Structures are given as C-alpha cells and as structure tokens.
Amino acid sequence: MKKRAVVPNIILSLLCILCVAPFILLVIASLTDENELIVHGYSFLPKKWSITAYVYLIQQAAVIVRAYGITILVTIAGTCVGVMLVSMLAYPLSRKDLPYGKVLAFIVFFTMLFNGGLVPTYLMYVRYFELKNTLWGLLIPGLLVNSFYVMIMRAYFVSSIPEAVIESAYMDGAGEFMIYIKIVMPLAVPIVATIGLFVGIAYWNDWYNGLIYITDPKLFSIQNVLNRIISDAQFLSSSNLGSTVNSAAVSLPTTAVRMAIAVITIMPILIAYPFFQKYFVRGISIGAVKG
Amino acid sequence: MADGKAVALKRKKRVKLKRYFMLYLMMVPGMVYLIINNYIPMFGLYLAFKNIDFRKGLWGSDWIGxxxxxxxxxxxxxxxxxxxxxxxxxxxxxxxxxxxxxxxxxxxxxxxxxxxxxxxxxxxxxxxxxxxxxxxxxxxxxxxxxxxxxxxxxxxxxxxxxxxxxxxxxxxxxxxxxxxxxxxxxxxxxxxxxxxxxxxxxxxxxxxxxxxxxxxxxxxxxxxxxxxxxxxxxxxxxxxxxxxxxxxxxxxxxxxxxxxxxxxxxxxxxxxxxxxxxxxxxxxxxxxxxxxxxxxxxxxxxxxxxxxxxxxxxx
The missing domain is CATH 1.10.3720.10 (MetI-like)
Structure with missing residues (x-):
C-alpha cells in the first residue's frame, strides 16, 4: 500500500508546484533589477536583484495605505452586516412552524435562478440610489446577501438546532429575538464563521464593483489600484494622491513595481491562509453537500 | 360555551401573530436587500424594449419593441x-x-x-x-x-x-x-x-x-x-x-x-x-x-x- 503511494505523491507534488510557482515568479520578479527584467526578461533565477521597486512603493505609500484602508473598511463592514442579514434571514426560514415559510424561502431561492443582469442593476444603483463614486458602491451591489449562503445556513439550522430547545426556551418566556441571539447563534458558530470567511474573502478580492461604480481614484480599493496599474503603471505617480516626490526625475521601475504591488496585495491573505485553510476546505465541502 | 371557545381561539391567534411577528421582522433587512438588488433589476429587463433617452427618463423613453x-x-x-x-x-x-x-x-x-x-x-x-x-x-x-x-x-x-x-x-x-x-x-x-x-x-x-x-x-x-x-x-x-x-x-x-x-x-x-x-x-x-x-x-x-x-x- 505504502509503496504504491509513491506515484501519487510525485504527481501531486508536481501539481502543487504548478499551483505555487507563479506566485514565486511574481515575488522574484518584484525583486529583480529593472534593467535585468528589460534585457533578459523574467526569471526564477535573476542575475541581479534589487529592492528599488519596494523603495519606490514606500515613497508612494499614501496611495497604497489609503486603498488598503478602504479594502479593510469595506471588508469588515460587508462581512459583519452580510453575515447578520444572512443569518437573520436563514433562521426564520429554518422554522418549520413559520406561516408562509415556503413562499418566503422561494422568494430568496428564486434569485439564484433568474436575474436582471448588469444593465438594469447598474442603472438602478447609479440613477436612483446614486451609488456611483461612493463607498456604498463597493459595499452594497451584489455582495451583501448571497442567497446561496442563506440556503446553506438554513439547512444547518434545520439539521443541528433541535426544535425542542427552541420550544422550551419559548415556554420559559424568551422572546423569538432573544432565542435567536442567546440560543441559536451560539449553536451556529461554526457555520457563521465559515460563511463569514467566504463573504470576507469575496469582499477582499472584489474588484468588480470598483470597476463599475468607482471612477474616482480616491475611493479605489487595493484590488482596483492593482487593476488600474496593470494597464497604467504610471498611475501611482500620476494620480494626485501620491506623495510629492518628483517622479519625473526618478526613472520609474515600471515592471518591477507592478509585480511588487501585486505582491503587497496578496501578502496579507497568503500570511493568513495557514490559519484559516481548515475552515476554507470545510466550507467548500459544505457547499458541495448542499450545492 | 361556544363563545368561550371562540375567544380562546382568537387569543391563540393573537399570541401566534405576536410570536411570529418578530421572526418576520428579522427577515425584513435581508428581504429588502434582495428586492432591491435582485427583484427590481428583473423588472428593469423591459428597458431592452425601449429606446433609452435620459432626457425622457427610463420609464418615459419610447417603446421600440x-x-x-x-x-x-x-x-x-x-x-x-x-x-x-x-x-x-x-x-x-x-x-x-x-x-x-x-x-x-x-x-x-x-x-x-x-x-x-x-x-x-x-x-x-x-x-x-x-x-x-x-x-x-x-x-x-x-x-x-x-x-x-x-x-x-x-x-x-x-x-x-x-x-x-x-x-x-x-x-x-x-x-x-x-x-x-x-x-x-x-x-x-x-x-x-x-x-x-x-x-x-x-x-x-x-x-x-x-x-x-x-x-x-x-x-x-x-x-x-x-x-x-x-x-x-x-x-x-x-x-x-x-x-x-x-x-x-x-x-x-x-x-x-x-x-x-x-x-x-x-x-x-x-x-x-x-x-x-x-x-x-x-x-x-x-x-x-x-x-x-x-x-x-x-x-x-x-x-x-x-x-x-x-x-x-x-x-
């Protein structure tokens, strides 16, 4: 049995290298001397290393710190509010005794089958809610309440919170809201944490809302800054948000800077990954069971 | 006797209403979000049948089939x-x-x-x-x-x-x-x-x-x-x-x-x-x-x- 596992181990190791190698190339490219990149190109073993790209980014720190602040703010707010709304929607729907429960569940569920698409959504948010170039534009459209998560959480409530517990608390005089806060939520910590993780990652990684609803660089999240720089490497110095360093005098290490800012964007999530990967894997399997 | 039964039934109904009212109230924020984010745009699909002219407004634009x-x-x-x-x-x-x-x-x-x-x-x-x-x-x-x-x-x-x-x-x-x-x-x-x-x-x-x-x-x-x-x-x-x-x-x-x-x-x-x-x-x-x-x-x-x-x- 153990002898046979050699081949699977080799293949899996190769696949893992394939998954990780691009990240390593990215980091190395960000640490490669700009001239080296221009003349010899990207390499896993550059002849000349350099940290100029990072020095330049520190000079332009204002833009990046600001964008990071916006990402963190939107991620925290979106995750907290999102999880709250999802659980407050999922719990009543999990109650078999709730009148019209089935109809309400269908209203939630139907949004997974049919949607109006980008055009009406965009026109509504921009023309009636005036979300364009506000932080709400990053926070609200699309991401806040995901009906799929409502369904998963509802299934969890149905299967792991005994009706008897709720009924006896009610007999003891607890109101429905108190039951939800004091009994249901503590029992639902695993699912709340898992869904919170997925909502949080969705906000952290989101660039789509920024692409559509934000044109003012002051409100760019870190993903939007990244998105802009890939086509416009001058963005950091040209946007009037940056420091007053005279960038015309400094030759801009364009290629390495691009890679460096991508590294800075993924660093926090890569550092945090070992700590939450268990929940990440588990969350994906939950989705599979009920998906 | 019959009167007493009716009153009891009514009271039971009221208690039930009071009990579930809170549950419905909890669902309101999420439902409002889904109505705005998902349901209103569905009705917006009809825009495809209009010649959108912002001076006339989204609803007032001409119908072009x-x-x-x-x-x-x-x-x-x-x-x-x-x-x-x-x-x-x-x-x-x-x-x-x-x-x-x-x-x-x-x-x-x-x-x-x-x-x-x-x-x-x-x-x-x-x-x-x-x-x-x-x-x-x-x-x-x-x-x-x-x-x-x-x-x-x-x-x-x-x-x-x-x-x-x-x-x-x-x-x-x-x-x-x-x-x-x-x-x-x-x-x-x-x-x-x-x-x-x-x-x-x-x-x-x-x-x-x-x-x-x-x-x-x-x-x-x-x-x-x-x-x-x-x-x-x-x-x-x-x-x-x-x-x-x-x-x-x-x-x-x-x-x-x-x-x-x-x-x-x-x-x-x-x-x-x-x-x-x-x-x-x-x-x-x-x-x-x-x-x-x-x-x-x-x-x-x-x-x-x-x-x-x-x-x-x-x-």
Whole structure:
C-alpha cells in the first residue's frame, strides 16, 4: 500500500508546484533589477536583484495605505452586516412552524435562478440610489446577501438546532429575538464563521464593483489600484494622491513595481491562509453537500 | 360555551401573530436587500424594449419593441459571444471534471492525513486569490519579456524572437482553458475528495479479495460510487452554461482588443457595451438574451438533476 503511494505523491507534488510557482515568479520578479527584467526578461533565477521597486512603493505609500484602508473598511463592514442579514434571514426560514415559510424561502431561492443582469442593476444603483463614486458602491451591489449562503445556513439550522430547545426556551418566556441571539447563534458558530470567511474573502478580492461604480481614484480599493496599474503603471505617480516626490526625475521601475504591488496585495491573505485553510476546505465541502 | 371557545381561539391567534411577528421582522433587512438588488433589476429587463433617452427618463423613453434585438442579432458579435460562451463552458466542464476527479483519486491514495491537508491547501491557493492577481501572474509568464518568451522560447528553443501573446488571438482559447483549470481544479477536487472518502472501506476490501488491481478498484468501485456527485456537479455547471467568469475573460487577457474574437463572451460584451460605449440598447438586449436563455437552461438542468438525485437538486 505504502509503496504504491509513491506515484501519487510525485504527481501531486508536481501539481502543487504548478499551483505555487507563479506566485514565486511574481515575488522574484518584484525583486529583480529593472534593467535585468528589460534585457533578459523574467526569471526564477535573476542575475541581479534589487529592492528599488519596494523603495519606490514606500515613497508612494499614501496611495497604497489609503486603498488598503478602504479594502479593510469595506471588508469588515460587508462581512459583519452580510453575515447578520444572512443569518437573520436563514433562521426564520429554518422554522418549520413559520406561516408562509415556503413562499418566503422561494422568494430568496428564486434569485439564484433568474436575474436582471448588469444593465438594469447598474442603472438602478447609479440613477436612483446614486451609488456611483461612493463607498456604498463597493459595499452594497451584489455582495451583501448571497442567497446561496442563506440556503446553506438554513439547512444547518434545520439539521443541528433541535426544535425542542427552541420550544422550551419559548415556554420559559424568551422572546423569538432573544432565542435567536442567546440560543441559536451560539449553536451556529461554526457555520457563521465559515460563511463569514467566504463573504470576507469575496469582499477582499472584489474588484468588480470598483470597476463599475468607482471612477474616482480616491475611493479605489487595493484590488482596483492593482487593476488600474496593470494597464497604467504610471498611475501611482500620476494620480494626485501620491506623495510629492518628483517622479519625473526618478526613472520609474515600471515592471518591477507592478509585480511588487501585486505582491503587497496578496501578502496579507497568503500570511493568513495557514490559519484559516481548515475552515476554507470545510466550507467548500459544505457547499458541495448542499450545492 | 361556544363563545368561550371562540375567544380562546382568537387569543391563540393573537399570541401566534405576536410570536411570529418578530421572526418576520428579522427577515425584513435581508428581504429588502434582495428586492432591491435582485427583484427590481428583473423588472428593469423591459428597458431592452425601449429606446433609452435620459432626457425622457427610463420609464418615459419610447417603446421600440424588438429593434434592439434585431440590431444585436444582425451583428456578428451575437454569434461570436454565444459561440465563445458555450464552447468555453463545455471545455471547462469536460477538462476540469476529468482532472479534478483524477486528482481527488490520487489524494485518496495518500495515507498520511497531514500530507493530504498540505496538498489540498496548495491546490486551493489559486482559488483563493482574485482574478486581478491572476492577471498579474499570467503577465509574468506571457509579457514580451515574460518567463515563457525569455526562458522557454528564446532561451530553451533558441528561437530568434518571442511571441507577442497579448496580440495573437490564436493561442488564447488554450490559455483561457489552462488558467481556468489552474484556478478551479483545487475547488472541484476538494468536493470530489469529500465524496470519495465517504465510500466505505468494505467495498475496497471486497474488491481486493476478488483480486482487483488498483486501476480496477478505481474503475469499478470509486468512479461508480462518486458518479452521483460528478453528475450533479456537471449538471450544475451546465445550468451556468450561458454565464461566464467575467474576470477570466476581461482581466486575464488584459482587455486586449486584438484578442476579442477569442475572449469576448456575453458577460464581457454586456459590460463593454454599457460602460465603455454607453450603448444601453445593445447591452440590455444582450443582457435579456442571457437572462432568459440562462433561466431556461438552469430549469432544464435542474430537472435532469432531480431525475438522478433528488437530494442534490436545487428545487
């Protein structure tokens, strides 16, 4: 049995290298001397290393710190509010005794089958809610309440919170809201944490809302800054948000800077990954069971 | 007596109302969000039948019936985006399913739990990051002086010059398929692995007693037993046949115009028509086309899921 596992181990190791190698190339490219990149190109073993790209980014720190602040703010707010709304929607729907429960569940569920698409959504948010170039534009459209998560959480409530517990608390005089806060939520910590993780990652990684609803660089999240720089490497110095360093005098290490800012964007999530990967894997399997 | 009964019944009803009122109240914020974010735009689909003129307002614009659709389907774009959307999805389904099942079977051969966890985490790494970052990773390989050009094509193969990847559409169907597999196989693999480890050891022991080889065990035990999961996952993807991952087709090719024949799908077409060209007529017509056909497809695929495995059906 153990002898046979050699081949699977080799293949899996190769696949893992394939998954990780691009990240390593990215980091190395960000640490490669700009001239080296221009003349010899990207390499896993550059002849000349350099940290100029990072020095330049520190000079332009204002833009990046600001964008990071916006990402963190939107991620925290979106995750907290999102999880709250999802659980407050999922719990009543999990109650078999709730009148019209089935109809309400269908209203939630139907949004997974049919949607109006980008055009009406965009026109509504921009023309009636005036979300364009506000932080709400990053926070609200699309991401806040995901009906799929409502369904998963509802299934969890149905299967792991005994009706008897709720009924006896009610007999003891607890109101429905108190039951939800004091009994249901503590029992639902695993699912709340898992869904919170997925909502949080969705906000952290989101660039789509920024692409559509934000044109003012002051409100760019870190993903939007990244998105802009890939086509416009001058963005950091040209946007009037940056420091007053005279960038015309400094030759801009364009290629390495691009890679460096991508590294800075993924660093926090890569550092945090070992700590939450268990929940990440588990969350994906939950989705599979009920998906 | 009868009066007393009626009063008691009434009181019971009132208590019930009071009790459930709180539950309904809890649902209000979430429901309001879904109504705004999901239901109002559904009604907005009718914009596709109007000649939108902002001076007249969205509701006041002139009704033009199917004119927008006529324009859309007379253009070559309609054919290209439909073809690309469907063919890419088909390729993704076949290739990703095959690879993910293979990798899950390999994972199942690994005895050490710690090792399985490490493999899973690394395979999932691409799934964790945003498409913008993926675009940077791809750029590091495909830039004019990227790794492929400098190390492989001019370095290893000794060609005189590299390929300018971002202006040659010919390669992009393969690049897109590869990047999609790279990003999503970890996710699918976790799902199939979860299904495989649910298989009772007894089946394998019985197979071994009958002298089944490793390959035979995979073919006659593993695959048949995870077939419901495979079929469900495939049908769910078929349900999304008319939709695509916007980031994959917009960010990864860096929105390069030269690549549109290979990278334009319905989602990117709607976005470009709306945001870049401000052509509400065309974009909303394409949007309705996607919503309606997508709805029919998802209904049909779910009907199929139900017939195979009622538990896994969406409804």
């Amino acid at each position: 199917l004119k927008n659709f006529e324009f859309l389907f007379k253009s070559t774009d309609a054919f290209i985006i439909t073809r690309n959307t469907i063919l890419y999805n088909l390729a993704f389904i076949v290739i990703n399913t095959f690879l993910a099942v293979m990798v899950a079977i390999l994972l199942n051969e690994i005895v050490k739990v710690r090792r399985v966890k490490i493999y899973q985490s690394l395979l999932l790494l691409p799934y964790l990051i945003s498409m913008v970052v993926v675009a940077y990773l791809v750029l590091a390989f495909l830039d004019n002086k990227g790794f492929i050009n400098s190390a492989v094509i001019t370095g290893l193969l000794k060609r005189k010059s590299g390929i300018s990847w971002y202006s040659e559409a010919g390669y992009w169907s393969l690049i897109i398929i590869f990047v999609n597999a790279w990003k999503n196989i970890g996710y699918l693999c976790v799902i199939y692995y979860a299904s495989i480890i649910g298989i009772s050891v007894e089946y394998y022991e019985a197979a071994k007693l009958d002298g089944a080889s490793m390959i035979q065990q995979i073919r006659f035990v593993t695959i048949p037993l995870i077939r419901p999961t495979i079929i469900t996952m495939v049908l769910l993807s078929i349900g999304r046949m008319f939709y695509s991952d916007f980031g994959l087709f917009y960010q990864v090719p860096m929105d390069s115009g030269a690549l549109y024949t290979a990278t334009n799908v319905i989602d990117t077409y709607v976005y470009r028509a709306l945001i870049k060209l401000s052509d509400i007529g065309m974009s909303s017509a394409a949007g309705v086309y996607q919503s309606v056909v997508g709805f029919v497809v998802v209904l049909c695929s779910n009907l199929a899921v139900r017939r195979i495995d009622k538990e896994s059906a969406l409804f």
